[in-house]
Amino acid sequence: MVEKLYYPEKIYIEKGxxxxxxxxxxxxxxxxxxxxxxxxxxxxxxTLNTLKDPILEAKKYLLITRQMGExxxxxxxxxxxxxxxxxxxxxxxxxxLDCSYCILQNYLSNPFITVHVNLQRLWDQLDEFxxxxxxxxxxxxxxxLSDSLVLDHLTxxxxxLISYFRMKKNVLFEFKTKTVNIQNILQxxxxxxxxxxxxxxxxxxxxxxxxxxxSVTERIEAAxxxxxxxxxxxxxxxxxxxxxxxxxxxxxxxxxxxxKVNPLKIAWISLxxxxxxxxxxxxxxxxxxxxxxxxxxxxxxxxxxxxxFKPLRIELYMKLVKxxxxxKKAEKVPLYxxxxxxxxxxxxxxxxxxxxxxxxxxxxxxxxxxx
Amino acid sequence: MRKxxxxxxxxxxxxxxxxxxxxxxxxxxxxxxxxxGLINPPMVVFRDSQYIIASGWxxxxxxxxxxxxxxxxxxxxxxxDKEIFIKILYENLALREYTLLEKAEILLxxxxxxxxxxxxxxxxxxxxxxxxxxxxxxxxxxxxxxKKEIKKIIHERNMSFVAVCLLLKFxxxxxxxxxxxxxxxxxxxxxxxxxxxxxxxxxxxxxxxDILQLKDIQRIQKDEKLSHIQKAxxxxxxxxxxxxxxxxxxxxxxxERLKKISxxxxxxxxxxxxxxxxxxxxxxxxxxxDEFLDKLQKLQAVAQKKEFSEILTHFNG
Numbered sequence: 001m002v003e004k005l006y007y008p009e010k011i012y013i014e015k016g017x018x019x020x021x022x023x024x025x026x027x028x029x030x031x032x033x034x035x036x037x038x039x040x041x042x043x044x045x046x047t048l049n050t051l052k053d054p055i056l057e058a059k060k061y062l063l064i065t066r067q068m069g070e071x072x073x074x075x076x077x078x079x080x081x082x083x084x085x086x087x088x089x090x091x092x093x094x095x096x097l098d099c100s101y102c103i104l105q106n107y108l109s110n111p112f113i114t115v116h117v118n119l120q121r122l123w124d125q126l127d128e129f130x131x132x133x134x135x136x137x138x139x140x141x142x143x144x145l146s147d148s149l150v151l152d153h154l155t156x157x158x159x160x161l162i163s164y165f166r167m168k169k170n171v172l173f174e175f176k177t178k179t180v181n182i183q184n185i186l187q188x189x190x191x192x193x194x195x196x197x198x199x200x201x202x203x204x205x206x207x208x209x210x211x212x213x214x215s216v217t218e219r220i221e222a223a224x225x226x227x228x229x230x231x232x233x234x235x236x237x238x239x240x241x242x243x244x245x246x247x248x249x250x251x252x253x254x255x256x257x258x259x260k261v262n263p264l265k266i267a268w269i270s271l272x273x274x275x276x277x278x279x280x281x282x283x284x285x286x287x288x289x290x291x292x293x294x295x296x297x298x299x300x301x302x303x304x305x306x307x308x309f310k311p312l313r314i315e316l317y318m319k320l321v322k323x324x325x326x327x328k329k330a331e332k333v334p335l336y337x338x339x340x341x342x343x344x345x346x347x348x349x350x351x352x353x354x355x356x357x358x359x360x361x362x363x364x365x366x367x368x369x370x371x
Numbered sequence: 372m373r374k375x376x377x378x379x380x381x382x383x384x385x386x387x388x389x390x391x392x393x394x395x396x397x398x399x400x401x402x403x404x405x406x407x408g409l410i411n412p413p414m415v416v417f418r419d420s421q422y423i424i425a426s427g428w429x430x431x432x433x434x435x436x437x438x439x440x441x442x443x444x445x446x447x448x449x450x451x452d453k454e455i456f457i458k459i460l461y462e463n464l465a466l467r468e469y470t471l472l473e474k475a476e477i478l479l480x481x482x483x484x485x486x487x488x489x490x491x492x493x494x495x496x497x498x499x500x501x502x503x504x505x506x507x508x509x510x511x512x513x514x515x516x517x518k519k520e521i522k523k524i525i526h527e528r529n530m531s532f533v534a535v536c537l538l539l540k541f542x543x544x545x546x547x548x549x550x551x552x553x554x555x556x557x558x559x560x561x562x563x564x565x566x567x568x569x570x571x572x573x574x575x576x577x578x579x580x581d582i583l584q585l586k587d588i589q590r591i592q593k594d595e596k597l598s599h600i601q602k603a604x605x606x607x608x609x610x611x612x613x614x615x616x617x618x619x620x621x622x623x624x625x626x627e628r629l630k631k632i633s634x635x636x637x638x639x640x641x642x643x644x645x646x647x648x649x650x651x652x653x654x655x656x657x658x659x660x661d662e663f664l665d666k667l668q669k670l671q672a673v674a675q676k677k678e679f680s681e682i683l684t685h686f687n688g
Contacts, residue, residue, distance in 0.1 A: 050492045052505045080648075286506065295574035297615050299645040309618050310646055343649055 004214075005153050005181065006096045008062035008113065011035035012044065017064050022117035022155060026064060029154045033062075041065075041112060048111060053287060058111035059096045062154075067091075067116035072129050075144060080302040081339045083356035084363065086139050089126075091116055091157060092146035097178060100209040100288040101239050104145065106280050113146075115155055123164060130168055137364040143176025143197070150179050158184045166191035172267070172364055174234060178213040180222035190230040195267045197234035198223055200257065202249035205241045209291060216253055220260050227265045238272035238338055240316050242296050242308060247319050254323040263330035268363050272338035273316055274298070275307040302341065313340075317348040334363050372448065374412065376441050377422060379434060382415060386423040389456055391469075391476040393519070394526035400433045409434065412443040416455060422446070426459045453484035464498065471514070471532055472522055474499045478508060479515035513539050517546070524550050531558045537565035545579040552583075555600040556607070564607045567614040574614075582610070621646060625686055632678045635669045642686055651686075 011033050017023055018037060027035060038044070041063055048054040071090055077083035093114040094104055116122075142148040142161070152158045158175065162185070165173035174195040175185070185196060198219045201209075206216045214222075223233045235257065240250065274293060276284075281294050298306040307313065317337070324330050336359060337344055345351050353359050413427025424431055425447055434442045449455050460477060463469070469477065477499065481491055488508070496503045501511065514535055517525075521543075525535055530553070538546055538553075549568075553561050572579050582588070583606075591597065591605045612619045625642060634640060638655040653670075657663040673679050 049504045050489050052509070054504070292573060295570045297617050299615070299618060299647070301645075302643075302647050309615070309621075311621065312617060341648075 006113075006150055007154075008033055009060040011062045011064060012041060012112070013037045014041065014063065014065040015039055017066050017117050020066075020117040020119075022115070022119055022157075023064050025156060026062075026115065026117075026154050029156070030062075041110065045109075045111065055105050055111055055283075055287065056098060059094070059098060059113055061112050062151075063110070063112035063114045064117055065114060066118040067121065071116070071122045071125050072140070077356075078303040078305060078339045080341060082337070082342055082345055082353055082359060084139070084336060084338070085356040085360035086141065087129075088144040089122070089140060089142045090145050091122070091142050092148075092151060095146045095150055097147060097150060097210065097212045099178075099213065100284055100291045101241075101274060101276065101293060103276055103280060105283050105287070106277065108145065113151070115151060119157075119160065126164070130171060133170065136360070137170045137172065138360060139172045139174060139364055141174035141176050141197075143174065147177050147179060148175035149177040149181040149185075152181050152184050156184055159188055162188055162191065162194050165194060169193060176236065178210060178219060180214045180218050182222050182226055185226060185231070186229055190226075190232075192232070194231060195234045196223070196226045196231050197236060197267075199236045199238060200253055201237065201239075201241070202246060202253050204243070204245070204249050209241070209288075209293060217256065220253075220257050223257075224260045227261055232265050232267045233261060234267045234269065236270045236272070236338070237320060238270060239274035240271060240320065241274050241293055242312060242316065243292065246316070250320055251323045254320065258324070258327045258330050263327060263333055266330070266333045268334045268336060269324065270336050270338050271317055271320055272340070273308050273313045275301065275305045275339060277305055281306060303339075305339075310344075314344065314347055317344065321348055336363060372414075372445050375444055375446055377415065377444050378441055379431070379439060381422055382431060382442075382444075383421045383423050384431070386418065386421070388423070388452060389425045389459065389480070390428055391473045391480065392428060393476075394472065394523060395429055397429060397433050397436060400429055401436060404430075404433055404437060409443060412445055414445045414447055414459070416447045416449070416452075425455050426462070453481075453486070456480060456484055460498075469499060470526065471530070471535065472526055474501065475511045475515035478511045482512065510536055510539070518543060521546050521550065524554060528554060528556075528561070529558070530561060534558060534562040534565060537562060537569060540565075540569050541579050548580055548583050551599070552603050552606055555598075555603045560603075560607060564603075564610060567607075567610045571610060571614045582613070618645060621686070625682070628678060628682050628685075632673050632676045632682075634673060635666075638666060638670065646686060651683075 007030060011027070011030060013023060013035055015037055044061075045058075048057055051057045067090065073088055073090065075083070075086040075088050077086075093108055093110060093116075094112060095102065096113055142157075149158065161173065161175075165171055166189075172193050172195060174197050176197045176199065178199050182196070200216055200219060203216050206213065213219075223235075227233055237250070237253075240246075274296075278300070281298075284291060284294050297309045297312060299309050301307045308316065321335060324333065324335065335349060337349075342352065345353055351362075353362065409430060411427075411430070413430045414425040415422045416425050417423075422444075431442070447455060449458075478491060478495065481495055482488075486495070488505075492503050492505055492508050496507055501507050510532075514525075517539065521538070524530070525538075530538070534553075538549065541549060549565070552564065556564065568579055568582065571582060587609055588606050591602050591609075594602070597605070622642075629640065638653065641652045641654075643650050643652070655666050657666055
């Protein structure tokens with residue numbers, strides 16, 4: 001497995017972020033990359049706009065800065081859908097992988113690949129946050145506003161995060177990635193409550209819409225390696241994308257996955273079909289003219305996001321669930337939907353979660369009690 | 372700059388280096404000149420042994436139409452064309468809003484006058500009320516290069532920037548096919564038609580020309596009983612049905628089931644938009660208690676039918 005690691009063309013360090021151990025560590029790991037100390041990244045953002053593709057251009061630069069607000073936030077989910085009570089840690093913003101469907105293209109005002117280096121603030125906030133969640137087991141992760149591991153060779157944050165969370169028994173911590181950047185993870189002892197998760201797709205979608213990410217085969221092989229090391233893993237089929245041969249192609253990914261990874265080591269699998277705010281459609285069409293994903297039957301959902309017409313979504317989910325459940329060992333792997341309505345839960349999984357608390361219990365309790 | 376009088380025949384109309392407006396009506400200006408004369412003389416410069424218009428094309432054309440022989444002008448001494456163009460641009464900016472096509476032409480001219488791309492984006496785009504981003508400059512420059520007959524429609528139908536950008540996604544030949552369809556439609560429907568057609572072409576890997584030559588569309592095109600707007604509306608709907616076949620199949624099936632159970636015409640039943648929620652929506656009007664009870668009775672009658680339950684289960688997942 002050969003990982004093409006991300007190195008920026010230049011590192012910008014926000015003035016007050018220079019004197020942090022994490023900054024020194026990043027500079028050490030990116031010793032060939034020039035850096036500049038800046039007062040304010042806003043001027044750089046203005047310059048970027050004069051370029052043809054500012055989003056792509058900004059990915060060439062790493063911005064080291066401090067998180068001045070809350071590191072930990074509830075995952076926003078979407079209106080009218082069943083949430084899962086997930087919490088996100090915003091250590092990184094943006095991602096160099098540049099997948100065509102990525103919501104971050106229109107979501108963040110700062111387009112740079114950004115790393116927050118004031119980790120002590122994170123640990124303090126987490127201590128307080130976890131203390132406040134007494135009596136419940138919840139899931140938290142770093143993979144919402146970036147890929148959890150794509151910068152790990154520079155930051156080595158995975159080591160710090162695992163060391164911190166292994167002691168927090170009521171927390172399930174998840175790294176969510178498309179990369180095979182697992183060297184740091186393989187170096188440290190696994191823990192029961194640390195989950196390494198991969199976003200998966202069909203090979204065709206991965207090749208065409210996620211060209212900068214390692215192939216699906218490589219991702220699944222990386223998952224096999226961390227399982228061998230003793231970690232539990234999770235998978236996210238998200239976004240599931242329709243095209244003429246989708247059914248066969250997704251089946252192939254699922255078969256390969258369940259062949260290479262012991263299903264008993266899978267903490268959960270989530271399913272989410274392609275969805276995005278209407279204004280992202282134009283961005284995808286402009287930035288990825290070869291991509292056909294916006295030309296399927298996408299209609300405004302109850303939350304205003306564009307998604308496949310409901311019967312088409314149900315068909316997608318039904319077929320994927322069937323492919324997963326066909327494997328006897330995978331019969332009990334918890335499946336859940338990301339941003340779907342109670343109707344879809346009922347129709348496809350024959351479950352009636354009353355709300356996000358139910359989903360939280362469904363996903364986290366078996367992991368706690370089956371230890 | 373000095374004021375003078377020139378013979379109209381001595382002013383060249385061929386050199387358009389400063390011209391930004393190509394589509395306009397002279398009616399109001401003619402009326403004004405007839406009434407009060409030419410108060411604000413056009414500006415000209417002397418280039419290559421002739422006078423050329425720097426600003427005031429409309430005024431010159433109007434005087435021509437009124438068969439004037441001599442007109443008052445301001446003759447500019449400035450030698451740098453770029454400087455003249457920029458001065459005029461700022462002058463007009465204070466007087467009126469530039470149209471979409473004029474903005475495109477201004478940017479093209481500035482580019483021809485070798486204004487740097489960065490300056491175009493950072494200075495001139497905001498000046499023209501356009502966001503300062505390279506992708507906007509690219510689009511406006513593309514607009515400036517479309518054929519004259521297409522520009523004419525853009526102007527006449529006051530097409531929006533979004534619709535024009537969609538139109539630009541088609542080849543020139545296809546644009547000409549599309550123009551008669553767009554002409555009778557309002558801004559939103561133009562955008563919708565172009566968007567659906569483009570996405571349909573992309574998904575099915577066929578050209579817009581091929582779609583517009585389909586039998587059902589051709590039949591409408593040739594139907595002499597239909598007005599232009601009726602034709603455009605019907606073709607728009609056909610394209611939408613082809614763009615969203617499953618959605619329309621469901622909508623048709625829903626209507627079909629209603630017909631089967633003889634759903635009362637005076638009571639409207641509708642699924643949620645795109646069948647996304649499980650709710651159905653009912654509406655009817657009444658004036659008296661009897662009318663109200665009559666509607667309830669009719670509803671009760673359809674509710675008894677087996678097919679009514681089928682509607683509820685089938686369309687709610």
